[in-house]
Amino acid sequence: GAVVSQHPSWVICKSGTSVKIECRSLDFQATTMFWYRQFPKQSLMLMATSNEGSKATYEQGVEKDKFLINHASLTLSTLTVTSAHPEDSSFYICSARDWGLSTDTQYFGPGTRLTVL
């Protein structure tokens, strides 16, 4: 299957700082990427849909000014958690959509563990 990478795999930061997480599709071009958040023992919660060259679409209840998403190329989307607070500590996972005439599959990255002190 296709490969999606995330960087960093884990990050610890102080309250009030900003953290950037990168999501890359390594062997296919992804016009659409998705960002999820997952709490322990829970399902994945979709935060936003990232479309290359346009503004991200955020799910209800997700603060777009806090979670900045940029999809500047067909293989890279970034999520920046601005002014992070301890309640932002979570497991963040991205996925990239590989779709065309005969396929429509989402491949997930390995996730980024964010801990805000």
Add this chain to the structure above:
Amino acid sequence: QQQVKQSPQSLIVQKGGISIINCAYENTAFDYFPWYQQFPGKGPALLIAIRPDVSEKKEGRFTISFNKSAKQFSLHIMDSQPGDSATYFCAASSYNQGGKLIFGQGTELSVKP
């Protein structure tokens, strides 16, 4: 209408047994039904997926059964192994609605040796 309901929440199976996880959906626009396997601290990995034009798909020990009229689909893991112990998520999406995946609540599978 966007929900996908998954059961059971947890499942314990003996090695060599059959693991069965069920999902139900409401949105008839859904046209893609994948199953993902997730190990602790890792991202979900695509296991197997089905589209509504077939009623069953098998890949190795993993089989999806799909019942369009009942709006239900299930994952069967044959000859379950301890290495299958993980959390399994069903999901559904619609191509025409941007491919956004709606996930079930997850099933924590434990296969005992």
